[in-house]
Amino acid sequence: MSELESFSDLFQNKLFRIPDYQRGYAWKQSQLVDFWDDLVHLQEGRYHYTGLLSLKAVPKTETNKWNNDQWLINNRGYKAYHVVDGQQRLTTFSILMNEILTFVKGLEENDGKTEDEIVISYETLTSIRSKYISQKRPPQNMVTTYLFGYEMDNPSADYLIHKVFGEPHSGSMKETYYTQNLKFAKTFFSDCLENLFKSEGLDGIEKLYHKLAFQLMFNIHEIEEDYDVFVAFETMNNRGKKLSNLELLKNRLIYLTTLYDDDQLDSTDKDELRKKINNSWKEVYYQLGRNQNSPLADDEFLRAHWTIYFQYTRNTGNDYINFLLNKFSALNIFEKHIVLLEEETIEPINDDPLKDDDGEEIIEEDFSVNVSKLAPHEIRGYVNSLKDISEYWYMSYFPEHGDINTEEKIWLHRLNRIGIGYFRPLIAISLLPEQNITVDERVMLFKAIERFIFVCFRMGTFQSSYKSSFYYREGRDLYQGDITVHDIIKSLNESVEEDLNTALKNFSTKMDTRFSKHEGFYSWRDLKYLLYEYEYEKAMHSGIKKVGWEPFTTIEKDRVSIEHILPQTPTKWYWRNQFRQFTGDEIKTLSGSLGNLLPLSQSVNSSLQNDSFPDKKSVNTPGRRGYRDGSHSEIEVSDQEEWNATTILNRGLKLLNFIENRWDFSFEGEQEKLDLLHIGFVKEEREDVEEIPEEITLTLDEIPTTNGAEMTISEFQLDFWTNFINYCTEIGRESEIASRSPYSHNYYDVKFSNKNYHIFFNIIGSDIIRVGIYIYNENVFKLIEQQKDKIEQICGFELDWYTSKEDSVAKRVLYSSTTDLRDRSNYHQNFDWLISHYDKLKRALDVVEPL
Incomplete structure (x- = not known):
């Protein structure tokens, strides 16, 4: 362990590269805020210990491939290092240092000046840049070498150079989850510097630069040549921002490529296998981070792929990463097994194969070779599979970005609305071109899955893991070609038929509980899905889509909420008179029954509140709208002359009929439907109750002339x-x-x-x-x-x-x-x-x- 060093000391004649087994830049806002706060609040003349940096010298046999770096290494005496631990801090330092230079150069007072002419803290911007960011090879200055960066076979390498450091002529490049973090850090520090300049001027920027370069201190640890750097990486990186399992596995696989004997995997094949691993992870991270607003969880993808690629069992299901790390372990490289080889020789004709022509016994010689238990082709097959499936994993979330049929996209969106759950791996497999599944077959599969989910989980409230093991294995069998998609469709439909009675009984029992709390269908969490599907069907019939799914699920001014037509608290004369023959509890039950619930935009609901039904149907006040101008469902309700108990019952039965038709099953007759709606009392014969005179509507005791x-x-x-x-x-x-x-x-x-x-x-x-x-x-x-x-x-x-x-x-x-x-x-x-x-x-x- 060396003495403490500052960044200024650290960057003396050194090149730093993030090796391919490292993850990308993982710091987010909370870590950046902490880094900035530590720096801003660091007093002048004081030092801040920032931790350990672990480096490993890169041998010349490797740096010979670093074309743009050779002139510094061979002619200027620079030494190249891989960053084993501390890349997040070094990346953050480099981004902030570059942003300081960019900010100062962009000041109005420096307009038209070169970096040689601009000085902060008694140093020119040129000297600061050449010390910490980059240098150009003289005399033509055509080659730029960056002192810190990623090995070139990494999407973050180009992004850091061109999008963060500002090197021109970048061309197109893929953005990943990690490049998004680089972009955010650049923007974050740019904003921070702008605010610092507003409050403290250039003096504040100069002080910040000095703290960054000279007052943040590190212990520098150089890892010896014979030390296992891959194991060190796993150990060290688990101290800070914990490695994801996907990051950990990449490191492990690259490590394993170095362990094979040369007679089993020569240096060319090792390089090729390592390249395949890097390319696979590059594609995986591109797909997972492809939608920058909604990046996908890498460990969720890794676990899902594991269920597809290996034999799933519930015993190991929650410990999949241990399974993978045990499978892809050094032990399985070092543990050999003998493989017999047949020698290709021409045998003489001999009646006795154990005797030669002179009658002497031949001693058989075994031609064999020691081969690792884990063969290289197993690693290659696994990483290729990860790469291939990642694109269709992404498509299962964002079908609008996929090259698939419109009807497939509709059903995939539908599955995402209802919650795919453990079926996503199976769906991703079904999208693979090599499966040769037709569009019609996929749509049939998606329909069967959605029906299973709605009946068993959304109505039946079965445990979320119900039959997960079975359908994980079905997905793997489909991937391996052991079953067809029709086998799975048949299985799903048979499961629904077998479980239907139990699911409906569960649904009825749960609904009893909801009505006992005076909530009814309103508190059924999947009511929005049902009412959206009802609205969607009407839109398909009319050819006009009035409401999208997003307003059903987002909280914003005009989002859709499920509201009671008969209010939960019916204080207006209209409602009290309309339902005068029912008790208070019966009115609460009617209010929560299915037929009384309608999707409305929140702005409409806020304005209508407890208005009478005629007023809700048609609003003449400017800036407000009623049911007649709303969704297909609202318009359908507005066609009713009055809103009473009978209309609530009839609409409830209509929605239950829709459920039967949409999900292809039948309730056990009208009585079961009435029991579900909980308003069978509407059919009872009752004595007519005299109307409540409108003149006794509650008013203020006396409206004075004074307003x-x-x-x-x-x-x-x-x-x-x-x-x-x-x-x-x-x-x-x-x-x-x-x-x-x-x-x-x-x-x-x-x-x-x-x-x-x-x-x-x-x-x-x-x-x-x-x-x-x-x-x-x-x-x-x-x-x-x-x-x-x-x-x-x-x-x-x-x-x-x-x-x-x-x-x-x-x-x-x-x-x-x-x-x-x-x-x-x-x-x-x-x-x-x-x-x-x-x-x-x-x-x-x-x-x-x-x-």
Whole structure:
């Protein structure tokens, strides 16, 4: 172990290369922020220990292939090193140093100057660049040698040189998961330097450069020539940002190529096998990072491929990487087995093969060779398979980028919507051209898989691993050519038929539980998939697509939410009168029944709220739209004259009929459907109940001539909450929501049995109305935050989670809307908004894990 060195010391007459067994640049924002903060907050004259750098000298036999580097190595006395441990820090240093040079050169005051004329910290940019980034070979300066970089057989090599360091004439290049990280680091440091310059000027940039070059200190460890560098790499890299299994396996396979005896694999074949490994990983990482906005997990791909390539068993399924590392191990190279060879000789004619012509016994000689237990062709076959399948693994996620039939793309998108689960390896195999599967056969397979998933998992709620071992093996057998795709399709359909009764019973039991909690179909997590498929079918019939899948799943202003046509809290006269013959519990059941649920854009739902059905159907107010202008499903609902219990029942039966037709099975008659909908009571004969006269609709006790706009702030707030309490009392919600006296504040707290948080209401200014959760300490907030997605799914609206001050012990979670608060004729609408959003928020909090 040497003494501590700075970057300035480290870069004295050295070339650094990231070897092919290394992963690419893996640092992300959190590591970059830490690096920047350490640097910015490092005091002048102080040093910061940055860890150990492990290097291994590259012998001249290898550097002879480094054409652009030869002049520095042979004529300038530079020594070449492979970076075994510390490449993330060295890469980060190089990117930041280059960005400092680029930033300073781009300053307005340096416009038109050469790098020889620009000076920071008493050094020209030319001297800084030649010391840390690159040098040009004189006298023509046509060859540029970069002091730090990747070996050329790596996609990151070109990217670092051309896209990060700015070398011109790059041509086209593939971007991977790792090149995205390089791009992000460059942009990150560029932004940081811009902000530093704004606050501290050029002096701040100079100080930063000095800290970077001279005050970050390392221990430098040179690995001896006879030391096993591959094992060192595995050990060292598991200390920091842990290697992924895919990264670890690449290192292991390259290591194994060095262990074969020359008589089994000569140097040319070793180089070729190593090249195949690198090319395979290059393709794999390109495919996994091909969609820069949604990179695919490398370890998930590696495990999936393992199920395809090797014999899957549940015993080893969760420990696949140990299986692979044991399979591809040094022990299997060193452990030999004898292979007998036949010598090609012309035998004399002899009646007794054990005697020569003189009658002497012939001693048979064994011609044999020691061959490694793990043959080179096994490594070659494995890495070629990884490479070939990676493209179709990507296509299974993003079929729109694949060269496949439109109907195949439709079904692959459908499978991604419903959740492919453990079927993805099988689907990727089915897309391989060498499988010779026709388009029609693939579509039949995709249909059978989707049907199996919907019936067994989405309705039947079977365990997610149900039959996974079986279909992993089916995928491997298909890959090996031992079965046909028709065998798998038949198996899937037979499984659905065998499991159908159990699945429907499970579905019915789960639905009973949901209705007992007054949630009904609304809390079935796959309701969106069902309603989207219903909408999609209508779009196919009409030829007009009105709603895409993305709005169903993203949280944004105009996303789609599933809403109740008959409101969960029916306070308006229309609803109370329309359902007057039913009890409160029956109305809650009707509200959660399948036929009452409709996909709406959130903006529409927020504006319609508890409006009557005629008002929801057709809205004449500018900026708002009703069902008639919505999706196919909304338009279908708007064709109803009235919305009552019978229409809810009929629409529910229609949707269940759609399920039967779409997924090709039958419920056990009408009664089973009524039991599922939970509103069989609609068919009961009941005495007619006299209409509720519209004139007794709840109103304010007295609307004074003075409007809210003419009151002081305190008077208005007291008036608002006083009328809110009266309103809650009249509709029977005073004990739950409005048990506190009104105050002249802009908030009203609603406390309940939970001691960790309560719900509150806000009125802000003259136009903001708000509901929120007030959480008493940060630990409880973090627990609730972990279930953010579930809470928002149940609520049907996006909450603002991060408005509280960072140092605040208590935290607020908010949902706001705009309205005219001061117009007292809007009070009822605003009260309804508060009550309905309270109910949704309270329901979501009750469903999540108790705190």
